[in-house]
Amino acid sequence: MSQEITAALTTLRDDPSLYFDLGEAHLLIPLDQLVNARTRERGIVNANRHMQIASKGNQGKRKPLTVRALGDELWARGGRQFDFDQRSSLKLAGGTVHTG
Secondary structure (H helix, E strand, O other), rough: OHHHHHHHHHOOOOOOHHEEEOOOOOOOEEHHHEEEOOOHHHHOOOOHHHHHHHHHHOHHHHHEEEEEEOOOEEEEEEHHHOOHHHOOOOOOOEEEEOOO
């Protein structure tokens, strides 16, 4: 990741409830068990900004990530809403399981 992108990121507190709407059934998945389908640097910055604003109550929280089991305690996840996670201080993310 470029130094420009790294410099633009804000450290996020390790509390998934600040960023995810966890009102419905969900799993808390350790980030080291999530596998990204893709990662975009600009998406990382945008997601980080969104999470920071949501944690302050200035905009809505994200729905839990949609994941699917890969086996061996790994979960697949794609799209921008996870781009930030592995570069933040978060240890867990909220997720719902896709069965299709």
